Amino acid sequence: MGEIDPAFIQATDQRPKLNPTNPVADEIPIIDLSVLSSPDETRKVVSEMGHACKNWGFFQVINHGVPLELARKIEEVAKTFFELPAEEKKKVKRDMVNALGYHAGENTKNVRDWKEVFDFLVEDETLVPASPEPDDKELRKLTNQWPQYPPEFSREVCQEYARAVEKLAYKLLGLIALGLDQPENRFNDYFKDQQTSMVRFNHYPPCPFPHLALGVGRHKDAGALTVLAQDDVGGLEVKRKSDGEWIPVTPTPNAYIINVGDIVQVWSNDKFESVEHRVVVNSEKERFSVPFFFFPARHVMVKPLEELLSDENPAKYREYNWGKFYATRNRSDFKKQEVENIQIHHFRLPE
Numbered sequence: 275m276g277e278i279d280p281a282f283i284q285a286t287d288q289r290p291k292l293n294p295t296n297p298v299a300d301e302i303p304i305i306d307l308s309v310l311s312s313p314d315e316t317r318k319v320v321s322e323m324g325h326a327c328k329n330w331g332f333f334q335v336i337n338h339g340v341p342l343e344l345a346r347k348i349e350e351v352a353k354t355f356f357e358l359p360a361e362e363k364k365k366v367k368r369d370m371v372n373a374l375g376y377h378a379g380e381n382t383k384n385v386r387d388w389k390e391v392f393d394f395l396v397e398d399e400t401l402v403p404a405s406p407e408p409d410d411k412e413l414r415k416l417t418n419q420w421p422q423y424p425p426e427f428s429r430e431v432c433q434e435y436a437r438a439v440e441k442l443a444y445k446l447l448g449l450i451a452l453g454l455d456q457p458e459n460r461f462n463d464y465f466k467d468q469q470t471s472m473v474r475f476n477h478y479p480p481c482p483f484p485h486l487a488l489g490v491g492r493h494k495d496a497g498a499l500t501v502l503a504q505d506d507v508g509g510l511e512v513k514r515k516s517d518g519e520w521i522p523v524t525p526t527p528n529a530y531i532i533n534v535g536d537i538v539q540v541w542s543n544d545k546f547e548s549v550e551h552r553v554v555v556n557s558e559k560e561r562f563s564v565p566f567f568f569f570p571a572r573h574v575m576v577k578p579l580e581e582l583l584s585d586e587n588p589a590k591y592r593e594y595n596w597g598k599f600y601a602t603r604n605r606s607d608f609k610k611q612e613v614e615n616i617q618i619h620h621f622r623l624p625e
């Protein structure tokens with residue numbers, strides 16, 4: 275079996291229970307979006323989604339409108355990419371200047387993830403702050419990097435897929451807005467004029483040390499929401515709010531897993547919660563997943579919605595700039611940092 279590189283070893287209290295003695299029923303709600311044409315049904319969906327966002331921070335959607343054929347094609351494109359020889363993948367490697375492309379050694383909470391990734395922006399050539407420093411006004415252009423080879427790697431399929439999940443993400447964000455008693459388009463402007471959203475291909479190779487390492491360590495997603503496709507292998511676990519147990523999200527064919535990100539948590543002033551999740555790996559099977567991270571434009575100042583605030587519900591966060599938050603995250607993903615990554619709780623106001 276050989277030795278594991280210590281960079282991958284999780285602290286004892288973070289290691290997964292691989293064979294839970296009490297297998298849990300799958301409790302993450304599944305919501306059917308096929309009924310949205312009728313106002314009564316829409317109200318029902320809004321309410322189901324509101325409950326899920328409050329109690330789980332996670333749900334799955336079926337009949338979501340993303341063409342199945344396209345979802346299948348994107349999975350093929352992702353697989354094709356990761357099958358390339360390492361030197362080909364390295365030709366589109368992400369670096370200190372450009373955060374897009376291939377990356378094999380991401381750290382989550384300063385432990386290395388057992389995975390490799392490929393990232394691309396929904397809107398190519400998006401501007402973001404050049405540095406996390408608050409006074410530095412310089413901007414930097416992020417540019418997609420596409421492999422030249424093989425011919426089956428289709429940039430067109432990637433772009434078409436990004437547009438299709440983006441459409442679903444807007445739909446879901448509208449339903450979340452309705453769940454906060456706001457107009458359906460309440461959040462849309464934050465994504466106009468250079469949203470920083472991206473699609474990621476995740477590949478988790480089989481791991482001989484699944485009891486020591488994780489595919490992705492526990493974390494919360496920083497954006498507004500995430501629309502995740504997973505294959506049939508399984509491995510994603512969500513921290514159940516009621517008791518802190520790690521609950522596996524059983525793959526549901528043709529469903530998307532949706533989770534509330536930190537930004538929706540702040541907008542909703544904690545009504546909806548961004549919940550920790552992680553990915554467990556296994557010694558036999560590789561696993562693929564494709565998250566779409568719905569990120570606003572760099573200039574957006576994130577803060578609780580004024581419309582929700584009152585004497586009884588005062589703002590729980592001071593505002594922060596999304597672009598600077600993003601720049602800080604991208605820097606700290608890169609190098610093992612001695613300090614904790616930037617988090618929304620750093621902006622929390624005292625009660």
Ligand SMILES: O=C(O)CCC(=O)C(=O)O
Pocket residue numbers: 474476490495502504509510551552553562563564565
């Ligand atoms: O692969 C998965 O199921 C989830 C990955 C994830 O949480 C992420 O990339 O943020």
Ligand SMILES: [Fe+2]
Pocket residue numbers: 493494495551
């Ligand atoms: Fe995540």
